[in-house]
Amino acid sequence: GQQLNQSPQSMFIQEGEDVSMNCTSSSIFNTWLWYKQEPGEGPVLLIALYKAGELTSNGRLTAQFGITRKDSFLNISASIPSDVGIYFCAGQLTGNTPLVFGKGTRLSVIA
Amino acid sequence: DAMVIQNPRYQVTQFGKPVTLSCSQTLNHNVMYWYQQKSSQAPKLLFHYYDKDFNNEADTPDNFQSRRPNTSFCFLDIRSPGLGDAAMYLCATSRGTSTDTQYFGPGTRLTVL
Numbered sequence: 001g002q003q004l005n006q007s008p009q010s011m012f013i014q015e016g017e018d019v020s021m022n023c024t025s026s027s028i029f030n031t032w033l034w035y036k037q038e039p040g041e042g043p044v045l046l047i048a049l050y051k052a053g054e055l056t057s058n059g060r061l062t063a064q065f066g067i068t069r070k071d072s073f074l075n076i077s078a079s080i081p082s083d084v085g086i087y088f089c090a091g092q093l094t095g096n097t098p099l100v101f102g103k104g105t106r107l108s109v110i111a
Numbered sequence: 112d113a114m115v116i117q118n119p120r121y122q123v124t125q126f127g128k129p130v131t132l133s134c135s136q137t138l139n140h141n142v143m144y145w146y147q148q149k150s151s152q153a154p155k156l157l158f159h160y161y162d163k164d165f166n167n168e169a170d171t172p173d174n175f176q177s178r179r180p181n182t183s184f185c186f187l188d189i190r191s192p193g194l195g196d197a198a199m200y201l202c203a204t205s206r207g208t209s210t211d212t213q214y215f216g217p218g219t220r221l222t223v224l
Contacts, residue, residue, distance in 0.1 A: 003153070033212060042115075042201050042215035043154070088153060092211065096161060098144075098168070099213055101153035 006089050006102025014110050019076040021087060021105040028069040029091030033099070034061075038085045046087075047074070079109050114138050115216035117202050123222045124192050132187040132219045134202030140214075141207040143185040145177060148199040148218070160185060161207055189221075197223045 004023045013019055023032070031050055035043035047058050049065035049072060056063055063074045072091075076083055086106050090099040116135045124130040134143065142161050146154035158167045160179045174196070176188040189196055202216040 031211065035215070040218075040220065042117075042203075042218045045212060045214060048212045090213075092213075096142075096207060098156045098159070103153050104151075106151075 004089055004091055004100055004102040006105055008105055009103065010106040010108070012108045012110060013079055015079060015081060017079055019079055019083070019107060020073060021089075022071060022073040023089035023091070023102045024071040025091055025100070026070070029093055029100070030069070031092040032063070032065050032072040033090040033092070034063050034072070034074045035088045035090065036085045037088060037104075043088055076107075079107075081109050081111050083107060084109050115202055115204055115214055117200075117216040117219050119219060120217060121220050121222070123224060124189075125224050126194065127191045130189050130192055130221065132189075132200050132202075132221070134185045134187070134216055135183050136202075136204045137183070138204055138206075138214065139182060140204035141182075142205045143179060144203040144205075144213065145175075145185070145187045146201040146203065147196075148201055154201055157187070192221070192223045194223050197221055 004025050006023045033048050034046045037043040047056050047063040052069045053067050054065040060077045086104040088104045089102040092099050118133045144159040145157045148154040156168050157171045174190050179185045199218045199220050201218045203213040205211045205213045
């Protein structure tokens with residue numbers, strides 16, 4: 001099925017560093033969502049974006065909905081060890097259509 | 112306060128032995144989804160219910176069935192589990208409006224022996 005191009009696939013960073021990851025699509029979406037998943041748990045919603053150009057923050061996390069509606073990025077500032085996990089982007093066309101997921105970015109933070 | 116609850120968290124079954132996974136929600140959401148997630152992969156949608164309307168993904172095997180007896184509960188039935196069905200099964204819910212967000216449960220890890 002359709003998938004988003006999410007990069008990077010994995011990242012190893014030092015504690016305190018900033019992190020950036022992004023997702024691109026060949027088709028437009030009306031909603032972009034960013035989830036974090038830890039081992040053995042379900043994805044937890046971090047940020048939801050509903051308007052092109054929207055920039056939204058949640059603590060140290062900032063995400064933007066691209067103007068073309070075909071991309072989104074997530075930034076994490078001043079990373080800490082508990083940021084470790086897999087970050088998934090997901091796009092949705094309407095409330096009645098399935099989410100399309102990226103393949104995930106695996107983040108490792110070295111203390 | 113758990114909003115999407117999945118039981119059990121871990122399920123072990125034998126090859127070919129039917130198994131049922133359970134999901135409940137306290138959000139009163141219209142839509143409930145079942146996803147299959149294999150190791151290091153993104154969740155893959157199996158099917159979803161919009162109220163009582165069932166929507167099956169084209170590539171979901173017939174071995175997977177679902178029931179939604181009321182707004183709060185949704186079940187995933189695997190009629191004859193194979194070794195390849197071992198995975199994390201995630202339930203999610205959403206209101207089903209034009210600006211929407213899906214909320215996931217903690218998942219059930221299925222092991223097939």
